[in-house]
Amino acid sequence: MLSQRTRYAIRALLHLGDRYGEGPVQLTEIAEAQNIPGKFLTVILSEMKRAGLVETLRGKEGGYWLSRPPADVTYGEIVRLTRGSLALVPCAARLAYTPCDHCIDEATCRLHHVMLSVRDETARILDGVSLSQKLLD
Numbered sequence: 001m002l003s004q005r006t007r008y009a010i011r012a013l014l015h016l017g018d019r020y021g022e023g024p025v026q027l028t029e030i031a032e033a034q035n036i037p038g039k040f041l042t043v044i045l046s047e048m049k050r051a052g053l054v055e056t057l058r059g060k061e062g063g064y065w066l067s068r069p070p071a072d073v074t075y076g077e078i079v080r081l082t083r084g085s086l087a088l089v090p091c092a093a094r095l096a097y098t099p100c101d102h103c104i105d106e107a108t109c110r111l112h113h114v115m116l117s118v119r120d121e122t123a124r125i126l127d128g129v130s131l132s133q134k135l136l137d
Contacts, residue, residue, distance in 0.1 A: 002079070006078070009047075009082045015034055016065060017131035018070075024062050025065060053078075079126055094123075
Protein backbone atom coordinates (compact mmCIF):
# COMPACT_ATOMS: atom_id res chain seq x y z
CA MET A 1 0.00 0.00 0.00
CA LEU A 2 1.24 3.48 -0.79
CA SER A 3 1.69 5.78 2.17
CA GLN A 4 -0.04 9.14 2.35
CA ARG A 5 3.41 10.73 1.98
CA THR A 6 3.99 8.89 -1.30
CA ARG A 7 0.56 9.84 -2.64
CA TYR A 8 1.10 13.48 -1.69
CA ALA A 9 4.54 13.46 -3.34
CA ILE A 10 3.11 12.06 -6.57
CA ARG A 11 0.28 14.60 -6.59
CA ALA A 12 2.63 17.51 -5.88
CA LEU A 13 5.05 16.43 -8.61
CA LEU A 14 2.19 15.90 -11.06
CA HIS A 15 1.10 19.47 -10.32
CA LEU A 16 4.64 20.70 -11.01
CA GLY A 17 4.74 18.56 -14.15
CA ASP A 18 1.56 20.17 -15.43
CA ARG A 19 3.16 23.58 -14.90
CA TYR A 20 6.59 22.59 -16.25
CA GLY A 21 8.34 25.44 -18.05
CA GLU A 22 6.08 28.14 -16.58
CA GLY A 23 8.46 29.16 -13.80
CA PRO A 24 8.30 28.65 -10.04
CA VAL A 25 5.04 27.42 -8.51
CA GLN A 26 4.28 28.63 -5.01
CA LEU A 27 3.84 26.09 -2.26
CA THR A 28 0.43 27.48 -1.32
CA GLU A 29 -0.84 26.92 -4.86
CA ILE A 30 0.27 23.29 -4.84
CA ALA A 31 -1.11 22.70 -1.33
CA GLU A 32 -4.50 24.20 -2.14
CA ALA A 33 -4.86 22.61 -5.58
CA GLN A 34 -3.83 19.16 -4.36
CA ASN A 35 -5.39 19.34 -0.87
CA ILE A 36 -2.06 18.69 0.86
CA PRO A 37 -1.27 20.19 4.29
CA GLY A 38 1.31 22.96 3.76
CA LYS A 39 3.73 21.84 6.47
CA PHE A 40 3.70 18.26 5.17
CA LEU A 41 4.18 19.50 1.61
CA THR A 42 7.20 21.57 2.70
CA VAL A 43 8.84 18.43 4.08
CA ILE A 44 8.02 16.40 0.97
CA LEU A 45 9.31 19.03 -1.45
CA SER A 46 12.49 19.42 0.62
CA GLU A 47 13.08 15.68 0.25
CA MET A 48 12.42 15.90 -3.49
CA LYS A 49 14.92 18.78 -3.71
CA ARG A 50 17.61 16.76 -1.91
CA ALA A 51 16.91 13.91 -4.34
CA GLY A 52 17.32 16.26 -7.30
CA LEU A 53 13.74 16.10 -8.58
CA VAL A 54 12.79 19.71 -7.84
CA GLU A 55 14.49 23.07 -7.67
CA THR A 56 13.40 26.00 -5.54
CA LEU A 57 13.75 29.73 -5.38
CA ARG A 58 13.04 31.70 -2.22
CA GLY A 59 11.24 34.98 -2.10
CA LYS A 60 8.04 36.59 -3.29
CA GLU A 61 8.48 35.38 -6.88
CA GLY A 62 9.90 32.05 -5.74
CA GLY A 63 8.50 28.58 -5.57
CA TYR A 64 9.20 25.07 -6.84
CA TRP A 65 9.65 23.51 -10.26
CA LEU A 66 10.71 20.15 -11.64
CA SER A 67 14.43 19.93 -12.31
CA ARG A 68 13.81 17.61 -15.28
CA PRO A 69 11.09 17.36 -17.90
CA PRO A 70 8.01 15.46 -16.64
CA ALA A 71 8.68 12.75 -19.23
CA ASP A 72 11.95 12.00 -17.41
CA VAL A 73 10.38 11.46 -13.97
CA THR A 74 8.65 8.14 -13.36
CA TYR A 75 6.22 7.03 -10.72
CA GLY A 76 8.70 4.29 -9.81
CA GLU A 77 11.36 6.85 -8.99
CA ILE A 78 9.00 8.77 -6.73
CA VAL A 79 7.80 5.65 -4.92
CA ARG A 80 11.37 4.52 -4.31
CA LEU A 81 12.31 7.95 -2.97
CA THR A 82 9.40 8.11 -0.55
CA ARG A 83 8.99 4.46 0.32
CA GLY A 84 12.50 3.06 -0.13
CA SER A 85 11.44 0.07 -2.19
CA LEU A 86 8.76 -1.22 -4.50
CA ALA A 87 8.79 -4.62 -2.79
CA LEU A 88 5.95 -5.71 -0.51
CA VAL A 89 8.31 -7.81 1.62
CA PRO A 90 11.94 -7.03 2.48
CA CYS A 91 13.35 -10.19 0.88
CA ALA A 92 11.99 -9.14 -2.54
CA ALA A 93 13.64 -5.70 -2.54
CA ARG A 94 16.32 -5.23 -5.18
CA LEU A 95 18.15 -2.25 -3.65
CA ALA A 96 17.19 -2.52 0.03
CA TYR A 97 17.22 -6.31 0.42
CA THR A 98 17.01 -7.78 3.90
CA PRO A 99 15.93 -11.30 4.79
CA CYS A 100 12.48 -11.67 6.29
CA ASP A 101 12.18 -12.31 9.98
CA HIS A 102 11.32 -15.93 10.79
CA CYS A 103 11.92 -17.16 7.23
CA ILE A 104 12.44 -20.91 7.06
CA ASP A 105 14.43 -21.10 3.80
CA GLU A 106 14.38 -18.30 1.25
CA ALA A 107 15.59 -20.56 -1.57
CA THR A 108 12.47 -22.72 -1.33
CA CYS A 109 10.03 -20.11 0.01
CA ARG A 110 7.16 -19.89 -2.45
CA LEU A 111 6.04 -16.54 -1.02
CA HIS A 112 9.52 -15.11 -1.73
CA HIS A 113 9.37 -16.16 -5.38
CA VAL A 114 5.83 -14.79 -5.85
CA MET A 115 6.82 -11.48 -4.21
CA LEU A 116 9.85 -11.20 -6.52
CA SER A 117 7.50 -11.51 -9.49
CA VAL A 118 5.11 -8.93 -8.00
CA ARG A 119 8.02 -6.56 -7.36
CA ASP A 120 9.36 -6.98 -10.91
CA GLU A 121 5.95 -6.39 -12.50
CA THR A 122 5.32 -3.39 -10.26
CA ALA A 123 8.69 -1.94 -11.27
CA ARG A 124 7.96 -2.56 -14.95
CA ILE A 125 4.69 -0.66 -14.73
CA LEU A 126 5.74 2.21 -12.44
CA ASP A 127 9.06 2.74 -14.24
CA GLY A 128 7.18 2.85 -17.54
CA VAL A 129 4.81 5.67 -16.56
CA SER A 130 6.10 9.23 -16.36
CA LEU A 131 4.57 12.41 -14.95
CA SER A 132 3.85 13.58 -18.50
CA GLN A 133 1.47 10.72 -19.25
CA LYS A 134 -2.22 11.33 -18.66
CA LEU A 135 -3.63 7.86 -18.04
CA LEU A 136 -7.33 8.08 -17.39
CA ASP A 137 -8.44 4.74 -18.80
